Amino acid sequence: xxxTFRWFGPDDDKITLGQVRQIPGVQGVVxxxxxxPVGEVWPKAKIAQLKAQIEDAGMxxxxxxxxxxxxxxxxxxxxxxxxxxxxxETIRNLSEFGIKVICYNFMPVFDxxxxxxxxxxxxxxxxxxxxxxxxxxMDPEGMAASVEGDSNGYVMPGWEPERMKGxxxxxxxxxxxxxxxxxxxxxxxxxxxxPTCEQYDVKMAIHPDDPPRPIFGLxxxxxxxxxxxxxxxxxxxxxxxxxxxxxxxxxNPENDVPALIxxxxxxxxxxxxxxxxxxxxxxxxxxEAAHLSEMGSLDIYEIMKAFHDVGFxxxxxxxxxxxxWGETGRPxxxxxxxxxxxxxxxxxxxxxxxxxxx
Ligand code: CS2
Ligand code: MN
Numbered sequence: 489x490x491x492t493f494r495w496f497g498p499d500d501d502k503i504t505l506g507q508v509r510q511i512p513g514v515q516g517v518v519x520x521x522x523x524x525p526v527g528e529v530w531p532k533a534k535i536a537q538l539k540a541q542i543e544d545a546g547m548x549x550x551x552x553x554x555x556x557x558x559x560x561x562x563x564x565x566x567x568x569x570x571x572x573x574x575x576x577e578t579i580r581n582l583s584e585f586g587i588k589v590i591c592y593n594f595m596p597v598f599d600x601x602x603x604x605x606x607x608x609x610x611x612x613x614x615x616x617x618x619x620x621x622x623x624x625x626m627d628p629e630g631m632a633a634s635v636e637g638d639s640n641g642y643v644m645p646g647w648e649p650e651r652m653k654g655x656x657x658x659x660x661x662x663x664x665x666x667x668x669x670x671x672x673x674x675x676x677x678x679x680x681x682x683p684t685c686e687q688y689d690v691k692m693a694i695h696p697d698d699p700p701r702p703i704f705g706l707x708x709x710x711x712x713x714x715x716x717x718x719x720x721x722x723x724x725x726x727x728x729x730x731x732x733x734x735x736x737x738x739x740n741p742e743n744d745v746p747a748l749i750x751x752x753x754x755x756x757x758x759x760x761x762x763x764x765x766x767x768x769x770x771x772x773x774x775x776e777a778a779h780l781s782e783m784g785s786l787d788i789y790e791i792m793k794a795f796h797d798v799g800f801x802x803x804x805x806x807x808x809x810x811x812x813w814g815e816t817g818r819p820x821x822x823x824x825x826x827x828x829x830x831x832x833x834x835x836x837x838x839x840x841x842x843x844x845x846x
Pocket of ligand 1: 553554591592599600645646695762820
């Protein structure tokens with residue numbers, strides 16, 4: 489496995505590449521261009537600049553999270569063909585700079601959803617949490633306002649205020665998009681782009697829905713084993729792959745995360761993994777926990793063992809962390825707790841690896 493760390497760029501992240509470089513075992517940075525509007529081609533000059541910044545700091549850029557998908561592709565509008573052509577050009581441009589994996593999601597309208605971005609835990613740290621009963625009483629506008637108000641001034645990817653202004657119109661466009669239609673539109677997209685991915689050796693890695701269930705009446709098609717299996721079978725190629733996010737999938741207690749890893753990583757369909765722990769609170773509610781198994785509901789040892797047993801050699805990163813030691817910053821993306829997560833994941837991996845050879 490190759491340990492990586494997500495970084496939001498010099499203007500949008502308090503954490504410096506110099507700090508990232510000092511986390512033991514981090515070789516790669518997971519990056520993106522945040523100033524290219526969704527649907528437009530990523531310019532080579534900007535990709536080159538990002539890559540140079542990261543390499544100057546002694547690390548590499550091989551994973552992009554995310555090249556987002558324009559809603560017209562998800563809705564299936566005639567304009568999707570132009571957006572798909574743009575996407576292919578972005579894939580070609582990224583491949584020129586050595587990018588191996590593109591993480592993306594296919595969630596309508598919103599990216600991940602939380603009802604609190606800073607819930608205080610008994611130890612005084614803060615974490616992100618989800619309460620289904622709040623979502624049930626909120627409308628999408630209320631949710632967008634709550635995320636914006638709670639994010640310490642950062643724009644959360646997927647929650648860009650300009651997009652949120654057009655929420656009503658966007659919801660109207662999705663009115664007749666059910667799960668079947670959304671899957672058909674994903675298939676259309678994959679059939680169009682995977683030949684380009686094969687030619688340029690870039691793997692597309694879809695991120696699961698977070699939380700893995702429909703919200704606000706919008707369909708969700710990346711929630712569980714059956715969904716993931718249907719997606720990898722839509723186009724049977726190792727370039728049509730998954731971002732195995734243990735937290736997103738693990739938010740549903742019925743998902744057996746180590747079994748999902750054994751199945752999909754064992755079939756070479758997981759080039760990129762997000763590892764984090766979450767704590768189930770009943771009634772579909774959860775909060776994000778420290779990575780250590782005993783702090784949450786997921787068994788992180790079993791998760792790392794599943795990756796090791798199938799010979800996982802992809803990229804991995806700690807996903808969200810709590811805010812600890814007085815750190816302030818982008819919710820979920822502080823330095824300290826994610827660095828602790830990396831130390832723990834590396835420790836588990838070393839023990840599993842040496843144990844397997846003893
Ligand atoms: C990420 C997602 O911050 C997060 O929760 O895991 O936002 C992820 O980057 C996207 O869903 C992938 O497109
Ligand atoms: Mn994730």
